[in-house]
Amino acid sequence: xxxxxxxxxxxxxxxxxxxxxxxxxxxxxxxxxxxxxxxxxxxxxxxxxxxxxxxxxxxxxxxxxxxxxxxxxxxxxxxxxxxxxxxxxxxxxxxxxxxxxxxxxxxxxxxxxxxxxxxxxxxxxxxxxxxxxxxxxxxxxxxxxxxxxxxxxxxxxxxxxxxxxxxxxxxxxxxxxxxxxxxxxxxxxxxxxxxxxxxxxxxxxxxxxxxxxxxxxxxxxxxxxxxxxxxxxxxxxxxx
Amino acid sequence: xxxxxxxxxxxxxxxxxxxxxxxxxxxxxxxxxxxxxxxxxxxxxxxxxxxxxxxxxxxxxxxxxxxxxxxxxxxxxxxxxxxxxxxxxxxxxxxxxxxxxxxxxxxxxxxxxxxxxxxxxxxxxxxxxxxxxxxxxxxxxxxxxxxxxxxxxxxxxxxxxxxxxxxxxxxxxxxxxx
Numbered sequence: 127x128x129x130x131x132x133x134x135x136x137x138x139x140x141x142x143x144x145x146x147x148x149x150x151x152x153x154x155x156x157x158x159x160x161x162x163x164x165x166x167x168x169x170x171x172x173x174x175x176x177x178x179x180x181x182x183x184x185x186x187x188x189x190x191x192x193x194x195x196x197x198x199x200x201x202x203x204x205x206x207x208x209x210x211x212x213x214x215x216x217x218x219x220x221x222x223x224x225x226x227x228x229x230x231x232x233x234x235x236x237x238x239x240x241x242x243x244x245x246x247x248x249x250x251x252x253x254x255x256x257x258x259x260x261x262x263x264x265x266x267x268x269x270x271x272x273x274x275x276x277x278x279x280x281x282x283x284x285x286x287x288x289x290x291x292x293x294x295x296x297x298x299x300x301x302x303x304x305x306x307x308x309x310x311x312x313x314x315x316x317x318x319x320x321x322x323x324x325x326x327x328x329x330x331x332x333x334x335x336x337x338x339x340x341x342x343x344x345x346x347x348x349x350x351x352x353x354x355x356x357x358x359x360x361x362x363x364x365x366x
Numbered sequence: 367x368x369x370x371x372x373x374x375x376x377x378x379x380x381x382x383x384x385x386x387x388x389x390x391x392x393x394x395x396x397x398x399x400x401x402x403x404x405x406x407x408x409x410x411x412x413x414x415x416x417x418x419x420x421x422x423x424x425x426x427x428x429x430x431x432x433x434x435x436x437x438x439x440x441x442x443x444x445x446x447x448x449x450x451x452x453x454x455x456x457x458x459x460x461x462x463x464x465x466x467x468x469x470x471x472x473x474x475x476x477x478x479x480x481x482x483x484x485x486x487x488x489x490x491x492x493x494x495x496x497x498x499x500x501x502x503x504x505x506x507x508x509x510x511x512x513x514x515x516x517x518x519x520x521x522x523x524x525x526x527x528x529x530x531x532x533x534x535x536x537x538x539x540x541x542x543x544x
Contacts, residue, residue, distance in 0.1 A: 164502070166539045203502055209538040220538045229502070231513060231525040233445025243503070243537055244476060250531040251476065252501055255524035259413070259482060287481075294476035303539055309502060341539065 165346040168305030169354065169361045171325065171335040173215075178298035181273035181326030182210040186225075188266050189316035193228025193308060203228035204313035205239075206306050206320075206363070210272045211299030212242075212280055212292075219244035220299075221292060223270045223282050225262075228313075230254055237262045240282040242292050257282070257289045264316075273326060298328065303341070306363050311346040317364040319355070334359050416486035417518055418465060434463060442520040443490055446513075452494065460493035466523075469514055478524075488517040499527055504535030 173179050186206060193204035207224025211217065222241040230239060231254065238257035243250065260268055271283035274297045282290040302325050306315055323335045338358025342351055352363040421435075440446055449458040467485030470477065492513045499509035509529035515522055 168539055170539075201500060201502075211538075218537055222538070230522065231445055233522055235522070242476065242478070245531070245537075246475065248530065249528060250506055250535070251526065251528045252503065252506075253478060253524060253526035254501075255478065255480070256522065257482075258521075289480065289482050291479045291481070292476055293479065305539075307539065343539070 163345055164307055164309040165311075165344040165348045165350070166305060166307040166341070167344065167348075167350045167352045167363055168303050168307070168341045169320075169323075169338050169352060169358070170301055170303040170341050171323070171338045171358065172301050173299070173325070173327075178215065178300070178328045179210065179302055179325045180297045180299075180328055180330065181271065181332070182208055182302040183269065183271045183273075183322060183324040183326075183332065184208055184304055184320045185267065185269050185322040186318065186320045188225060188262065188264050188268065189318040190264055191225075191227045191306075191315045192313060193226075194310055194312050194314075195228035195234050199310070200232040200234075201229050202308075202310040202313070203230075204306070204308040204310070204315065206315070206318060207239075207304075208270055208272065209301075209303040211301050212272075212274075212297075213244060213295040214298050215300040217244070217296075217299070219295060221272050221280055221282065221295075223272050223284070225268075230256060238268075238284055238289075240290050244295070255290060257284055259287065259289065260284050269322070302335075304361070305341075305352055306350060308346070308348060311348055313348060315350060315363065315365070317362065319360060319362050321356075321360040323359045323361070414466075414483045414487045414516055414519075414521075414523075416484040418486045418488055420518070421488055434461060438490075440490075443515040444520055444522045446492070446515065453496070455497040457495045458492070459495055460491065462491050463517060464489055464491045466514075473526075478526075483516075483523065489523060490515045490517050496529075498532070499529065501527055503531075503537055505532040506530065506535065507532055 191204045193202045195202045203226055205224055205226040207222045209220050209222055211220050213219035220243055224239065226239045227236045235256060238260055239254060240257055241254040243252040268285055273281050273283065275281050278295055279291055279293045280295055281288045304320055304323065324332050325335060326332050335358040338354060340352055344350065350363065350365050352361055355362050440448060452458065465485060466483045466487040466489050469489055469491055470479050494511050496509045496511060499506045499511055506527055506529035509527050511525060511527045513525045
């Protein structure tokens with residue numbers, strides 16, 4: 127029915143197809159590996175040229191967030207946090223204080239966390255730490271602070287309790303940011319609000335944000351957005 | 367006839383390889399490491415107060431690597447990766463028992479200290495060198511990663527990575543904008 131050469135050609139064709147399918151599959155797998163693409167749905171305030179921030183504060187009610195973390199996608203995270211620049215303006219040094227679902231060093235974690243990062247002569251140091259103590263239940267209200275204590279020491283505070291100190295950072299930063307971030311387009315966040323947005327100036331005085339803008343960079347296409355509901359001290363983060 | 371048989375055999379072999387690799391990619395990690403999947407920090411545990419009295423370790427000499435107890439079950443440490451399962455090129459350089467206070471004193475430049483973990487709390491300290499390591503802000507080359515767990519509960523207490531950020535790295539969102 128089939129000649130030898132016909133069978134051989136068909137076999138080679140099938141083999142080629144299988145190899146191509148395999149290559150596509152492997153490429154798909156590698157593309158699911160850690161990616162640096164991420165979306166952030168945030169608000170931010172900046173200090174004036176003659177001012178600096180020595181602390182930041184906000185209040186948030188914990189709402190459901192789901193990073194869709196699983197052991198095959200152990201890099202996924204979804205978080206709501208504050209980023210405060212430290213160690214002087216434009217220092218590329220910062221501290222975070224917030225709540226995360228998903229990857230904490232690629233293991234699953236759901237709860238409060240803090241992180242810090244800085245560049246020193248081209249070398250990056252970055253650390254993440256769970257904060258364990260405050261209730262992680264949804265619909266519980268929490269106050270988050272990062273504040274300069276003096277002697278190059280910053281405190282990470284939740285509900286008035288200091289959990290971590292970072293020593294070695296000079297005072298002063300030019301920005302405070304607040305909002306959602308994820309590295310997976312399928313992450314979900316229940317509608318949430320932040321309020322009591324405050325910064326501490328170089329004299330140690332806390333005051334409401336003097337200015338604030340939304341900064342939405344949804345490169346993953348999560349569809350989430352944010353807006354001020356009482357500019358600049360209350361904001362809403364949601365999926366329209 | 368002979369050639370047809372050979373081609374058929376090759377075809378079957380390739381099919382088996384494709385199915386095998388696909389299966390391993392999709393399900394292998396789930397089957398081989400169930401501890402990864404099951405972990406959930408539920409309600410906050412009791413504070414990690416000093417527990418050195420429970421263990422027969424000499425914690426006085428910080429310069430000495432403390433031997434790991436034979437009874438130590440590393441699988442109980444949340445997110446721990448044993449040396450044999452590290453990615454290609456990664457090298458485990460240290461695994462030791464420390465107190466939290468000793469761990470804090472190992473840091474340099476910027477140091478992190480915790481008010482929720484007693485200085486004499488026993489921890490499991492692991493250090494690994496990675497050619498490249500992924501954090502949420504991108505890749506870090508020639509990375510030294512230190513990880514710590516509570517020795518008693520297996521709870522993950524944090525990690526720190528130091529290395530050279532690659533081109534795809536960006537810091538906090540503000541850094542991304544600039």
